[in-house]
Every structure is written in structure tokens, then in C-alpha cells.
Amino acid sequence: MSAQNTRVLPYGAEAIAEAARLIAAGQIVAMPTETVYGLAADATDGEAVARIYEAKGRPRFNPLIVHVRDVAQAGEIALIDADAEALAERHWPGPLTLVLPLREGAPIAALVTAGLRTIAIRAPSHPAMRDLLAATGKPLAAPSANASGRISPTRASHVLASLGGRIPLIVDGGPTEHGLESTIVALTGGPPRLLRPGPIDLGLRVEDSAAIESPGQLRSHYAPAKPLRLDAVAARPGEWLLGFGAIPGDATLSASGDLLEAAANLFERLHEAEAAPEPSIAVAPIPDTGLGVAINDRLRRAAA
Ligand code: TXA
Ligand code: MG
Numbered sequence: 001m002s003a004q005n006t007r008v009l010p011y012g013a014e015a016i017a018e019a020a021r022l023i024a025a026g027q028i029v030a031m032p033t034e035t036v037y038g039l040a041a042d043a044t045d046g047e048a049v050a051r052i053y054e055a056k057g058r059p060r061f062n063p064l065i066v067h068v069r070d071v072a073q074a075g076e077i078a079l080i081d082a083d084a085e086a087l088a089e090r091h092w093p094g095p096l097t098l099v100l101p102l103r104e105g106a107p108i109a110a111l112v113t114a115g116l117r118t119i120a121i122r123a124p125s126h127p128a129m130r131d132l133l134a135a136t137g138k139p140l141a142a143p144s145a146n147a148s149g150r151i152s153p154t155r156a157s158h159v160l161a162s163l164g165g166r167i168p169l170i171v172d173g174g175p176t177e178h179g180l181e182s183t184i185v186a187l188t189g190g191p192p193r194l195l196r197p198g199p200i201d202l203g204l205r206v207e208d209s210a211a212i213e214s215p216g217q218l219r220s221h222y223a224p225a226k227p228l229r230l231d232a233v234a235a236r237p238g239e240w241l242l243g244f245g246a247i248p249g250d251a252t253l254s255a256s257g258d259l260l261e262a263a264a265n266l267f268e269r270l271h272e273a274e275a276a277p278e279p280s281i282a283v284a285p286i287p288d289t290g291l292g293v294a295i296n297d298r299l300r301r302a303a304a
Contacts, residue, residue, distance in 0.1 A: 062114060077103055226281050
């Protein structure tokens with residue numbers, strides 16, 4: 001895609017219709033929210049979510065925030081206890097993200113949560129994002145709409161400068177209201193924990209342990225509880241082999257060697273590997289280009 005292939009449409013009926021059409025086709029769209037611009041994909045579609053990582057050039061998979069219309073839609077995806085409901089009633093729609101237990105069987109692509117059993121959810125207040133949520137009827141995964149390592153975008157022009165040519169559409173809603181990412185609070189047992197300070201002050205302080213959980217790498221990251229061997233061309237005794245391309249394995253990330261498909265399948269297959277009777281896991285070589293960089297990052301950390 002060349003830069004002129006990225007359309008910028010002012011927020012309005014035409015822009016939302018086009019954005020909804022793209023989302024339904026498994027594409028990604030940059031949308032204004034009240035915090036920062038987000039890069040949205042259908043959270044139920046793993047390949048669409050993989051496109052977010054492809055466009056951002058993110059070298060690793062972090063769990064993403066899922067945007068919903070309201071508490072009722074959140075309840076289809078996550079377990080909402082009385083504390084969570086009280087916070088949501090008070091602050092939604094608005095810049096508060098709740099990390100909650102993922103509902104069993106929720107139709108959310110495993111790549112959205114990076115394989116975790118918890119999920120970050122918020123109901124945004126920006127009318128453009130609300131219109132798109134209504135038009136698609138889907139939960140929308142959306143991290144900030146910037147290339148990896150660049151600062152978060154608070155104007156459509158920032159998105160264009162960073163992702164122009166890599167995404168089909170930017171909906172321009174003018175400068176964002178807060179200019180700062182949402183507050184993130186985890187309600188996954190025990191007292192609420194502040195994972196990321198933001199526009200909403202709940203009087204909580206970021207704990208040292210929580211600080212590394214978000215946007216950090218440690219506790220929030222799923223890794224299978226079995227030894228894992230990389231660059232395996234064949235299974236050794238006691239190994240369950242995860243294939244790719246010409247190496248079929250016990251299951252494959254992508255038989256055709258498609259990295260988008262592999263990224264979309266990664267966490268489901270790792271859970272499958274973990275549940276298999278074999279005591280260890282082997283993984284076929286994955287090319288270290290494009291989405292392969294993030295796939296290999298996760299596999300290396302699972303192997304460590
Ligand atoms: O304001 C915002 O929240 C913006 C706009 C676009 O809505 N979105 C945003 O999303 O900042 P993102 O994906 O860039 O931020 C995700 C943050 C990461 O720091 C991630 O570690 C944390 O949320 N997170 C997501 N799911 C989590 C989980 N299950 N457990 C702990 N942290 C989680
Ligand atoms: Mg971000």
C-alpha cells in the first residue's frame with residue numbers, strides 16, 4: 001500500500017459506513033476515541049487482529065483493549081462482578097479500562113488477550129467509536145494507532161504520519177479530548193489494582209508488581225507450562241510438534257506458511273500444545289520477518 005492508499009474521511013455517516021464495511025471485511029481502521037486514536041479490528045476475527053500487529057510493526061504481542069458499547073456487551077465477553085459493575089456504571093462510557101476474567105466460550109480471538117484468561121475492556125465515549133460499535137455490532141480490539149515505538153496519536157495527522165500507507169482508512173474526529181490513554185484497573189480477584197494511571201483517578205496507586213504487568217511483560221503474559229523447543233524440523237520422542245509451512249506437525253500455525261494466519265492461530269495452538277498428552281512442545285522454524293518477529297519473540301520467551 002502506498003501512502004495515498006490511506007483515505008482520511010471526516011467523522012460523519014459516510015466515514016462510519018466505510019469503516020464498518022472495512023471492519024466487516026476483516027480490515028483495520030484508525031478511529032478517534034476520547035483518549036487517543038485507536039487502530040480498530042473485529043475482536044472476534046484473529047486475522048483481522050493480526051493485521052493490527054502487522055500495521056504497527058509491533059515486535060511483540062501484548063494483550064489489547066477491547067471496546068464495547070456498554071456493560072451488557074461487556075458481560076457477553078467477561079465476568080462482571082458487583083465491583084466491576086459499580087465502576088462501569090459510574091465511569092462508562094469513558095476512559096476507564098477494566099481487566100476482568102474472560103468469559104468461558106467468549107467469541108474473542110486468542111490473539112486479542114495474547115492467550116490470557118483475562119481481558120481488558122472499556123466502553124468509549126467518543127461518538128465516532130460508539131457509532132462504529134453500533135454499526136458493526138462487534139467488540140472492537142484497538143490499541144493506540146501509532147507505529148511501534150512512536151508516541152500515541154491525538155490527531156488524524158499523527159496517525160497518517162505514522163501509519164500512512166499501511167492502513168486503508170483514518171476517520172478524522174479532530175484532536176482527542178484527553179490526549180492520554182485510559183486508566184487501567186484489574187479486577188481479577190482481591191482488591192482492585194491500578195495497572196496504568198490515566199484520565200480517571202480512582203485514588204489507587206500503581207503497585208510495583210502491577211507496574212510490570214502493564215504495559216510490561218511479566219505476569220500479563222501467557223506461556224505454556226511445558227518445555228518448548230524452537231526450530232524443530234521433526235518431533236523427538238515425547239514432543240508435540242507445532243508445524244508451519246512444509247512441516248505439518250501435530251497441528252500447524254499455517255499450512256501455507258502465511259504469517260498472518262500463523263499469528264492469528266498462535267495462542268490457540270499453544271493452548272492445544274499445553275493440553276496435549278506429550279510432556280514437551282517443539283515448534284517448527286518461523287521466518288523472522290514481518291509478523292514472524294512477534295511470533296518468534298513470544299515463542300522464544302515461552303522457551304526460556
Ligand atoms: O485509551 C486507550 O485505552 C487506548 C484507546 C485506543 O482506547 N487504547 C490503548 O490500548 O491504550 P493498548 O492496547 O495500547 O493498551 C493495552 C494495555 C497494555 O498496556 C496491556 O498490557 C494492557 O492494556 N492489557 C490488556 N489486556 C490486559 C490483561 N488481560 N491483563 C493485563 N493488562 C492488560
Ligand atoms: Mg499504546
